[in-house]
Amino acid sequence: MSDPLPxxxxxIRALHAGYGERTILRGVDFRVGRGEWIALLGSNxxxxxxxxxxxxGKLPPRNGDVWIDGHSIVADGVAAKRSLxxxxxxxxxxxxxxxxxxLGVHAAAKNLPAIDPEVLALAEELRLAxxxxxxxxxxxxxxxxxxxxxxxxxxxxxxxVLDETFNGLDPDSGLRLKRHLRAxxxxxxxxxxxxxxxLDIAEHWADRVVLLHEGRLVHEWRRDELASLxxxxxxxxxxxxxQVxxQVxxSG
Amino acid sequence: xFHDALRAFPPPRNDSLGHSRTGKAGIRQIRSGSVPQTExxxxxxxRVRASREPKMLRSAxxxxxxxxxxxxxxxxxxxxxxxxxxxxxxxxxAAGMLVIVLVFxxxxxxxxxxxxxxxxLDARPVPVAVVAFLLLWNLTRRASLRARRDFARSWFATxxxxxxxxxxxxxxxxxxxxxxxxxxxxxLPLVAMAxxxxxxxxxLAALGLGGVGGLVAGWITGARTPHPSDAPLPRLARTxxxxxxxxxxxxxxxxxxxxxxxxxxxxxxxxxxAGVLLMLPxxxxxxxxxxxxxxxxxxxxxWALLQALLATIPNATSWMRATPVSTALFTRALCxxxxxxxxxxxxxxxxxxxxxxxxxxxxxxxxxxALAWCITAILNALAWRHRPxxxxxxxxxxxxxxxxxxxxxxxxLPVVLLPIWLRDALxxxxx
Numbered sequence: 001m002s003d004p005l006p007x008x009x010x011x012i013r014a015l016h017a018g019y020g021e022r023t024i025l026r027g028v029d030f031r032v033g034r035g036e037w038i039a040l041l042g043s044n045x046x047x048x049x050x051x052x053x054x055x056x057g058k059l060p061p062r063n064g065d066v067w068i069d070g071h072s073i074v075a076d077g078v079a080a081k082r083s084l085x086x087x088x089x090x091x092x093x094x095x096x097x098x099x100x101x102x103l104g105v106h107a108a109a110k111n112l113p114a115i116d117p118e119v120l121a122l123a124e125e126l127r128l129a130x131x132x133x134x135x136x137x138x139x140x141x142x143x144x145x146x147x148x149x150x151x152x153x154x155x156x157x158x159x160x161v162l163d164e165t166f167n168g169l170d171p172d173s174g175l176r177l178k179r180h181l182r183a184x185x186x187x188x189x190x191x192x193x194x195x196x197x198x199l200d201i202a203e204h205w206a207d208r209v210v211l212l213h214e215g216r217l218v219h220e221w222r223r224d225e226l227a228s229l230x231x232x233x234x235x236x237x238x239x240x241x242x243q244v245x246x247q248v249x250x251s252g
Numbered sequence: 253x254f255h256d257a258l259r260a261f262p263p264p265r266n267d268s269l270g271h272s273r274t275g276k277a278g279i280r281q282i283r284s285g286s287v288p289q290t291e292x293x294x295x296x297x298x299r300v301r302a303s304r305e306p307k308m309l310r311s312a313x314x315x316x317x318x319x320x321x322x323x324x325x326x327x328x329x330x331x332x333x334x335x336x337x338x339x340x341x342x343x344x345x346a347a348g349m350l351v352i353v354l355v356f357x358x359x360x361x362x363x364x365x366x367x368x369x370x371x372x373l374d375a376r377p378v379p380v381a382v383v384a385f386l387l388l389w390n391l392t393r394r395a396s397l398r399a400r401r402d403f404a405r406s407w408f409a410t411x412x413x414x415x416x417x418x419x420x421x422x423x424x425x426x427x428x429x430x431x432x433x434x435x436x437x438x439x440l441p442l443v444a445m446a447x448x449x450x451x452x453x454x455x456l457a458a459l460g461l462g463g464v465g466g467l468v469a470g471w472i473t474g475a476r477t478p479h480p481s482d483a484p485l486p487r488l489a490r491t492x493x494x495x496x497x498x499x500x501x502x503x504x505x506x507x508x509x510x511x512x513x514x515x516x517x518x519x520x521x522x523x524x525x526a527g528v529l530l531m532l533p534x535x536x537x538x539x540x541x542x543x544x545x546x547x548x549x550x551x552x553x554x555w556a557l558l559q560a561l562l563a564t565i566p567n568a569t570s571w572m573r574a575t576p577v578s579t580a581l582f583t584r585a586l587c588x589x590x591x592x593x594x595x596x597x598x599x600x601x602x603x604x605x606x607x608x609x610x611x612x613x614x615x616x617x618x619x620x621x622a623l624a625w626c627i628t629a630i631l632n633a634l635a636w637r638h639r640p641x642x643x644x645x646x647x648x649x650x651x652x653x654x655x656x657x658x659x660x661x662x663x664x665l666p667v668v669l670l671p672i673w674l675r676d677a678l679x680x681x682x683x
Binding site (some may be wrong): 133 | 410
């Protein structure tokens with residue numbers, strides 16, 4: 001993969017990672033720049049979540065390194081995580097806390113003096129207000145997903161890492177969120193790395209789409225290619241299916 | 253009337269964290285029925301609108317301890333638990349009473365038998381220290397590993413918390429887990445001394461030395477274990493080779509056994525047996541030592557099997573909930589084989605007691621207590637299978653009750669247990 005930006009927000013170099021005896025990622029090289037929205041596609045079990053877990057410091061790499069805003073996640077994890085916003089998975093939110101307490105605690109963990117007014121305004125926009133003072137345990141999956149994303153936005157981090165964050169969201173909230181993220185990206189405030197199976201997001205909202213197959217990045221669609229795919233018959237779905245089939249055939 | 257209620261039930265105020273507070277006077281007025289329902293619903297609508305819209309942007313919390321987010325979360329969770337607990341004041345009061353009665357019964361027993369217990373411990377300071385060391389080492393190591401693993405998987409894992417703050421959080425979590433054990437380990441001899449009026453510095457010194465050594469060793473070995481999220485779960489590693497050809501309900505019956513095998517910790521069991529051997533007096537015949545080891549092993553096996561079954565019941569329930577399987581069939585399929593194995597383990601333990609020349613009354617009391625506890629715990633888990641947290645609470649309460657009865661009035665056991673079993677059986681049948 002070539003590097004379009006001189007100073008990437010996320011710089012992944014020769015990354016190998018896995019669990020126990022299993023190696024999942026095999027030499028991933030990849031960059032995300034400021035003002036870029038990257039969609040990460042791949043079959044189930046291809047290593048998308050493992051890649052994101054390694055990027056955010058939840059899983060230590062076996063080889064290679066991950067740099068966030070110039071700081072290594074291995075050698076200088078605290079500094080790297082200051083530039084990171086990670087959407088907490090719905091099942092990882094503390095069930096006994098209210099949504100407002102979740103935001104408060106996470107803001108404190110990021111050493112913020114207060115919950116960002118912009119995040120609260122977005123919560124209003126996403127119609128999260130009625131649940132702000134309810135425990136997470138009482139929330140639906142979609143509401144938790146919204147809360148997880150709001151947690152990621154606290155402190156206006158330059159890099160946003162999102163793992164299937166749009167799953168379970170109602171269409172209206174999904175659209176509002178996509179617009180909000182796109183506006184942030186276009187304003188150059190952040191870069192977004194989103195792992196997803198939603199091809200409409202990849203095709204219509206992302207700047208680049210990369211395909212992960214068996215722990216390796218095997219293909220990339222740039223903005224101009226995505227534009228031509230939108231006009232073509234079958235679009236990204238057909239192109240993706242063809243790529244996966246080619247990879248499966250190549251690996252025997 | 254409506255405006256009075258509105259004044260008494262003001263829009264929520266925000267505290268420093270932006271939490272809303274409701275007017276208690278208004279709640280009292282509504283509960284007492286002095287606000288008509290039509291006015292009430294209109295009032296609610298206004299209050300909800302007023303509270304939802306501007307509140308969000310008004311809240312600008314300031315944090316007193318910006319670097320102690322995990323501790324703050326723990327405090328908030330305790331507050332939430334307390335709020336939940338307050339909904340059941342009678343349950344809390346009953347549990348409190350039970351604990352007080354238990355302490356009283358313990359005090360009475362130690363008043364009578366404290367001297368003998370202390371004399372037995374005083375005679376073996378080295379084994380006492382070794383057992384305390386092994387116990388604390390294992391518990392601390394496991395608590396440390398668990399705290400580190402939980403933290404690595406928690407939502408704080410991706411936040412820029414300083415390493416010192418993470419260590420402090422882990423230390424606090426480990427201390428919270430170990431506090432009850434330390435309290436019991438040092439509290440029991442202290443209570444025995446106070447009750448019997450007999451001083452025993454040797455036992456206290458042995459417990460203190462062994463305990464502190466175990467704490468330090470456990471902390472060091474726990475911290476040096478590889479990164480928890482990178483290492484495979486021991487359970488997965490142990491069950492990787494286990495395959496089953498069981499089909500249908502036989503698979504359900506095998507579930508508790510699979511869990512039993514997966515949760516087994518041979519190193520811990522070996523240390524337990526070593527502790528028992530250490531506590532034996534010198535020169536004991538090998539046959540008796542072997543019987544004691546067999547007795548311990550069967551008790552450990554029965555306990556582990558019971559725990560596996562209790563853990564499997566809610567899991568299997570949620571898995572089978574959407575299927576048309578009847579409660580009777582589900583219970584029979586899941587529990588029959590495990591209960592038979594449990595009974596076999598209890599019989600083996602009782603046989604050991606018989607061979608060790610235990611009195612008939614002691615053997616009968618042992619079998620009755622073991623069966624009573626197993627039946628109570630299993631029935632309770634089945635009755636509250638849809639609510640595992642409630643089942644755990646009920647189990648703790650039943651355990652305390654059983655201890656109180658055993659220590660104070662064993663003849664009351666059937667009188668108290670039969671209604672509990674009947675209640676649980678009825679709940680299992682009709683809930």
